[in-house]
Amino acid sequence: MAKSDDLAQIIDGCKAGSAEDFSQLVDIYTSRVHGYFYRLTGNSELSEELLSELFFKLVGKIGSYKGGSFDSWLFKIATNIFHDYLRSKQRRKKLLEVKKRQLESKITEAKRSESARIDKLQIQIGKLNDDTRELIMLRFYSQLSLKEVAKIRREPIGTTLSKLHRGLKRLRELMG
Amino acid sequence: MNARNEENLKALFERFVSTEEAESNIEDFIKAERILEEYPAPEPNEELITAINSKIEEAIRLRKEHTFRRFAYKLAPVAAVFVVLAVVSVRMLKEGSGPVDLVRGPMIARDVWDSDNVAADDRNLAVFTTELDELEVEFATLESGDDGGNGRSAVTELEMDFAEINTDIWEG
Numbered sequence: 001m002a003k004s005d006d007l008a009q010i011i012d013g014c015k016a017g018s019a020e021d022f023s024q025l026v027d028i029y030t031s032r033v034h035g036y037f038y039r040l041t042g043n044s045e046l047s048e049e050l051l052s053e054l055f056f057k058l059v060g061k062i063g064s065y066k067g068g069s070f071d072s073w074l075f076k077i078a079t080n081i082f083h084d085y086l087r088s089k090q091r092r093k094k095l096l097e098v099k100k101r102q103l104e105s106k107i108t109e110a111k112r113s114e115s116a117r118i119d120k121l122q123i124q125i126g127k128l129n130d131d132t133r134e135l136i137m138l139r140f141y142s143q144l145s146l147k148e149v150a151k152i153r154r155e156p157i158g159t160t161l162s163k164l165h166r167g168l169k170r171l172r173e174l175m176g
Numbered sequence: 177m178n179a180r181n182e183e184n185l186k187a188l189f190e191r192f193v194s195t196e197e198a199e200s201n202i203e204d205f206i207k208a209e210r211i212l213e214e215y216p217a218p219e220p221n222e223e224l225i226t227a228i229n230s231k232i233e234e235a236i237r238l239r240k241e242h243t244f245r246r247f248a249y250k251l252a253p254v255a256a257v258f259v260v261l262a263v264v265s266v267r268m269l270k271e272g273s274g275p276v277d278l279v280r281g282p283m284i285a286r287d288v289w290d291s292d293n294v295a296a297d298d299r300n301l302a303v304f305t306t307e308l309d310e311l312e313v314e315f316a317t318l319e320s321g322d323d324g325g326n327g328r329s330a331v332t333e334l335e336m337d338f339a340e341i342n343t344d345i346w347e348g
Contacts, residue, residue: 017236017239017240019229019232019233019236022229022232022236023229023232026225026228026229026232027225030220030225030228031219031220034217034219034220035216035217038217038218039217044218047220048220048224051220051224051228052224052227052228052231055228055231055232056228056231056232056235058232059232059235059236059239060235060239120215121211121212121215136208136212140209140212145183146183146185146188147183157188158191158192161188161189161192162192164205165201165204165205168204168205168208168209169204169208171208171211172204172207172208172211175211
């Protein structure tokens, strides 16, 4: 992870329209944001699409970043992009098809060693309700504090804490 | 895990539950998050990152073009005003005509106002006044029919004299 001074310099460069600085921003955040999208959609193709959309949007939005936690700001945009994605009927249909295919190929996939480990978690995550899944993934991939997560979700910190605890406990049980 | 490592989860939990329960909840947190770490999401491939960077470069280029165009559109009316002002100014300079001053014309002959000799003017006025008085007396006599039968022509003559004196006064 970039130090805050380095990150501030990179962000300034991005604001000035430097493609090189944007490239660095991509390097810093791609893995985490992709992981976040992947765990929410369960599909590589879709998560890559959302990731591209995020960075594309960032070019236009970076000027509106006025300081504070950049991670929080970035994951707020990522969350909005995911919500927009859910709202899109076409994409929702696509997601349902993906989920259907996932369930159908669940047994086949489970036989693959490395991917089986990944898919086991993905399958269990799929059993959580949408809100809980989103909360757990936001907390894990954004690396934000509970206070920041609660702020993004526009809910009291006690609610976020309680939901997260219940969700994580449930995930532990599912994973056996 | 930077920002969240700085937070005191225990203190946060203790705001809502007992100390024992808080410790148990924290353990749930740690163990569940360990599972997430053990099952990492697949990493995006290099091709995707290259594609994203290309897309960003294109977006930056378009944005700069758009910004320039917007600036040009904003500047155009201002530039147009300057051009019009410049053209008008050049024309005015060429024709040598500056702004036109309004000149108010005198109602009374300029000579009267231009005279600096007050004493001479007073003398003239005294003479004219005496002549007018005499003419008025003559006019009254004629009007009364004491002119010896030729009153009509005498009145015309007097009127002509009046007109002459009047002109003399206003022309200085």
